Amino acid sequence: MEVNVSQLLQASIGNTRDFSLDEPILIIDESESRVTGTLRVTKTHRGVLVQGAVETKVPMECSRCLKTFKNKLTFDVEEEYFPCLDIKSGNPLDTPDEPDSFLIDEHHILDLNEAIRQNALLAIPMKPLCRKDCAGLCQICGRDLNKAHCDCDKGIIDPRWAKLTDLVEAGKKSKKRKKETE
Numbered sequence: 725m726e727v728n729v730s731q732l733l734q735a736s737i738g739n740t741r742d743f744s745l746d747e748p749i750l751i752i753d754e755s756e757s758r759v760t761g762t763l764r765v766t767k768t769h770r771g772v773l774v775q776g777a778v779e780t781k782v783p784m785e786c787s788r789c790l791k792t793f794k795n796k797l798t799f800d801v802e803e804e805y806f807p808c809l810d811i812k813s814g815n816p817l818d819t820p821d822e823p824d825s826f827l828i829d830e831h832h833i834l835d836l837n838e839a840i841r842q843n844a845l846l847a848i849p850m851k852p853l854c855r856k857d858c859a860g861l862c863q864i865c866g867r868d869l870n871k872a873h874c875d876c877d878k879g880i881i882d883p884r885w886a887k888l889t890d891l892v893e894a895g896k897k898s899k900k901r902k903k904e905t906e
């Protein structure tokens with residue numbers, strides 16, 4: 725989403741402008757996600773500050789059942805944008821050295837999409853779940869346990885402990901071998 729801030733850049737520090745956001749924005753992969761929210765732009769001494777609460781849904785794979793689902797993300801955006809031209813004189817301005825800083829272009833337009841995309845990516849959970857109580861897939865037969873039960877004996881070894889058990893077994897074996905060679 726592009727916002728023209730030429731009027732705000734001419735206003736005094738602390739002046740604000742509110743607007744609502746409802747746009748498809750590319751967040752992950754090739755698909756655009758509808759992003760909604762309300763944002764406030766405030767004039768700062770160097771540029772403008774964009775703040776607001778944003779919501780979107782992005783397609784994601786459930787970490788338990790591997791099903792693709794739309795994961796709702798809500799997150800805040802707070803980014804300062806710096807003009808590359810002086811609004812009154814039209815002369816080029818020094819922009820911050822940080823390579824990731826957001827700029828207002830020579831037409832006094834700022835593009836919100838990249839800031840929204842970056843904040844949305846940060847809001848994605850490490851282990852997305854299609855629902856809180858997703859039963860996941862059976863470790864043995866692979867069946868989706870949300871849809872059907874299976875008779876596999878899952879009580880033997882919790883997968884989280886399997887590695888540990890392997891290590892213990894390996895340890896026992898190496899001790900035994902040591903004894904044999906003594």
Ligand SMILES: [Zn+2]
Binds near residue numbers: 860
């Ligand atoms: Zn799931």
Ligand SMILES: [Zn+2]
Binds near residue numbers: 875876
């Ligand atoms: Zn099973």
